[in-house]
Amino acid sequence: MNALHPRVRLLWWLRLAVSGAVLGAVVAVAAVVLDRSPAFGAAPFAAVAVLAVPYVLIKYRRWGYRVEDDALALERGVLTVVESSVPYVRVQHVDTQRGPVERLLGLSRVVVYTAGSRGADVSVPGLDTERAEELHDRLRRLAVESEPEDGV
Amino acid sequence: MRRLHPLTLPLRAFGHAVQGLGLPIFGYAMLSFVIEDLPVDALFALGGLGLALGAGYGVASYLRFEYELSENAVVIESGVLARREREIPYGRIQNVDTERDVLKRLLGCAVVRVETAGGGSTEAVFDFVSTDEAERIQRVVRERRAAERTEETERADETGDAATAETAEATRSADSREALFELSLGELAVYAFSTFRPGALALVVFAVPLLQGALSDAVVEYLAAFGVPTSLAELTFERALVGLVVAGPTTVFGAYLFSAVYGAVAYYGFRLTREGDDLRYERGALQRYTGSIPLSKVQTLSVAEPVVMRVLGYAGLAIETAGYSAGGNDERRVATGPPSAVPAAAIEETLALGRRIEPFGDMEIDVQRPPTVARRRYAFRYALLAAGVLALSYAAAWALGGGPWYVAFVAFLPVLPAAHLKWTHMGYRAREDHLVLRRGFWNRTTHVVPYERLQTVSRTRSVFQRRLGLATLVADTASSATLGGNVPAAIDIDAEEADRLHGLCRERLQERLGAGR
Numbered sequence: 001m002n003a004l005h006p007r008v009r010l011l012w013w014l015r016l017a018v019s020g021a022v023l024g025a026v027v028a029v030a031a032v033v034l035d036r037s038p039a040f041g042a043a044p045f046a047a048v049a050v051l052a053v054p055y056v057l058i059k060y061r062r063w064g065y066r067v068e069d070d071a072l073a074l075e076r077g078v079l080t081v082v083e084s085s086v087p088y089v090r091v092q093h094v095d096t097q098r099g100p101v102e103r104l105l106g107l108s109r110v111v112v113y114t115a116g117s118r119g120a121d122v123s124v125p126g127l128d129t130e131r132a133e134e135l136h137d138r139l140r141r142l143a144v145e146s147e148p149e150d151g152v
Numbered sequence: 153m154r155r156l157h158p159l160t161l162p163l164r165a166f167g168h169a170v171q172g173l174g175l176p177i178f179g180y181a182m183l184s185f186v187i188e189d190l191p192v193d194a195l196f197a198l199g200g201l202g203l204a205l206g207a208g209y210g211v212a213s214y215l216r217f218e219y220e221l222s223e224n225a226v227v228i229e230s231g232v233l234a235r236r237e238r239e240i241p242y243g244r245i246q247n248v249d250t251e252r253d254v255l256k257r258l259l260g261c262a263v264v265r266v267e268t269a270g271g272g273s274t275e276a277v278f279d280f281v282s283t284d285e286a287e288r289i290q291r292v293v294r295e296r297r298a299a300e301r302t303e304e305t306e307r308a309d310e311t312g313d314a315a316t317a318e319t320a321e322a323t324r325s326a327d328s329r330e331a332l333f334e335l336s337l338g339e340l341a342v343y344a345f346s347t348f349r350p351g352a353l354a355l356v357v358f359a360v361p362l363l364q365g366a367l368s369d370a371v372v373e374y375l376a377a378f379g380v381p382t383s384l385a386e387l388t389f390e391r392a393l394v395g396l397v398v399a400g401p402t403t404v405f406g407a408y409l410f411s412a413v414y415g416a417v418a419y420y421g422f423r424l425t426r427e428g429d430d431l432r433y434e435r436g437a438l439q440r441y442t443g444s445i446p447l448s449k450v451q452t453l454s455v456a457e458p459v460v461m462r463v464l465g466y467a468g469l470a471i472e473t474a475g476y477s478a479g480g481n482d483e484r485r486v487a488t489g490p491p492s493a494v495p496a497a498a499i500e501e502t503l504a505l506g507r508r509i510e511p512f513g514d515m516e517i518d519v520q521r522p523p524t525v526a527r528r529r530y531a532f533r534y535a536l537l538a539a540g541v542l543a544l545s546y547a548a549a550w551a552l553g554g555g556p557w558y559v560a561f562v563a564f565l566p567v568l569p570a571a572h573l574k575w576t577h578m579g580y581r582a583r584e585d586h587l588v589l590r591r592g593f594w595n596r597t598t599h600v601v602p603y604e605r606l607q608t609v610s611r612t613r614s615v616f617q618r619r620l621g622l623a624t625l626v627a628d629t630a631s632s633a634t635l636g637g638n639v640p641a642a643i644d645i646d647a648e649e650a651d652r653l654h655g656l657c658r659e660r661l662q663e664r665l666g667a668g669r
Contacts, residue, residue: 087606
């Protein structure tokens with residue numbers, strides 16, 4: 001299995017920290033309304049930010065992808081571990097996406113679309129630009145070579 | 153280019169005019185809360201304007217909707233302000249359905265819907281055309297699609313790698329017509345009384361208190377006769393308990409009856425025919441539905457055996473394609489229940505019909521049940537639920553000033569049987585050409601998934617499953633709605649076995665697709 005770029009851990013942690021901050025802000029506002037110190041908001045934020053560290057580390061260690069002969073194999077998940085395989089014949093199209101924070105960190109995400117009803121789009125996050133391009137091209141080539149009829 | 157049925161014009165003009173009138177009235181009513189002494193003249197002026205604009209929009213939307221069944225595609229040009237041209241190639245069309253409510257049946261008209269595999273919503277809606285035109289659209293799509301498939305296989309023949317099965321299927325005359333199944337009244341009754349629509353429960357719970365007058369009084373009196381309190385002040389734990397014991401089953405039973413009536417009305421006169429490469433069904437007592445299911449696009453077969461049907465030796469069959477399941481898209485599914493190719497019939501008849509569509513062999517798959525640790529898991533899960541009920545009961549007794557809260561211990565009685573039943577009705581088997589997956593006690597569903605239809609295959613393991621060495625294998629196909637709303641999956645099977653199955657699915661998918669061309 002190929003690991004993701006280590007910097008993706010920072011991205012994941014930042015995302016969780018932001019949700020923690022939102023939660024903290026809500027608690028702080030509630031505290032002010034109830035005539036308490038807004039400092040109460042710091043507790044949920046700190047809890048989320050701290051707990052996010054082991055979560056992100058486990059998530060990173062679990063995450064892996066491999067370009068196999070017939071399918072893209074993925075392994076991921078912290079509480080529920082999911083191992084899936086996306087056959088190239090089923091690939092409808094491939095995208096590379098870069099959000100604003102991802103761009104700052106120099107990371108990209110390759111998204112693979114299938115016609116399936118659940119998990120119809122599978123994404124591989126945390127790839128540096130070069131590897132994202134490489135994976136994107138490779139998947140596209142493999143999808144074309146395997147010649148899907150209409151993907152369903 | 154053609155237009156919709158001429159009667160669409162007055163109906164749309166009227167409908168939009170009412171909307172156009174409603175907006176100013178609503179606005180006026182809202183504003184009158186804020187501003188006093190609004191001039192009434194303004195309401196009349198704006199109302200008139202809204203009426204005229206609405207009617208004009210309705211007329212325009214009729215005039216600006218044109219369609220054509222061209223050589224290769226269904227072509228639609230529509231839109232009053234933003235124009236849209238849409239071409240749907242015949243080969244991509246999954247289903248063509250019609251719907252006729254009572255008014256449209258009187259007028260000899262129908263709404264036609266064209267579905268493809270892409271997108272979440274219906275690709276094209278003809279609202280509405282004459283019945284003859286609806287039939288023409290269905291026929292043209294079927295014939296052109298069959299013709300395209302024949303050409304394709306002929307081209308493949310020349311290169312010498314045709315799939316024999318597909319050639320046979322495509323060369324089958326596009327005109328041949330054969331009655332496959334007709335629902336008898338007895339079968340309709342079995343279907344209606346065995347398929348419970350959860351929506352009916354919500355309807356009874358919310359509708360009964362809303363009914364004013366005689367009926368509502370009758371309900372209150374009926375409940376009072378059992379000692380159910382009619383006001384909160386008299387509420388004690390014992391009375392609440394009696395209320396629950398009386399009202400609970402009564403509500404469920406009422407919903408059951410309601411659901412049965414709905415099912416009977418929706419599936420009255422069900423008929424399934426084969427026309428060329430398509431299956432075509434018709435159903436409904438008041439609203440009449442027809443739909444086409446292209447056999448070349450079947451994703452999954454589902455055999456439904458709710459408890460009542462199992463007791464009577466009956467079963468139903470649903471055919472899922474990538475457009476949506478035959479029977480309707482999601483919002484219509486809520487109203488009409490699970491989609492059916494055979495709503496209910498003696499199990500052997502249902503299976504025989506299913507095998508003609510997809511030769512899956514026999515259904516003896518009970519042998520491969522999940523390991524017994526899975527059953528322990530369910531028992532634990534249900535025990536937690538029962539403990540929750542007990543806690544609620546304790547809290548209620550405390551809130552209502554005491555009472556025998558411990559009666560809630562009965563909630564533990566069904567824990568073990570329930571866990572066992574859930575477990576017994578689960579099973580899976582990897583057959584030569586199909587993956588067969590079964591689950592559910594109340595609505596037992598058996599999915600038959602041909603390997604060549606698989607999309608993403610996943611093995612998932614939750615924290616608890618990992619501790620017990622179990623895993624769930626999810627076999628996703630392109631069918632957009634599966635019977636029971638579940639993705640076909642083998643739940644809580646041995647982790648290593650799941651891994652093996654995962655590999656097998658991948659292998660077979662490649663083999664089948666490789667052999668198919």
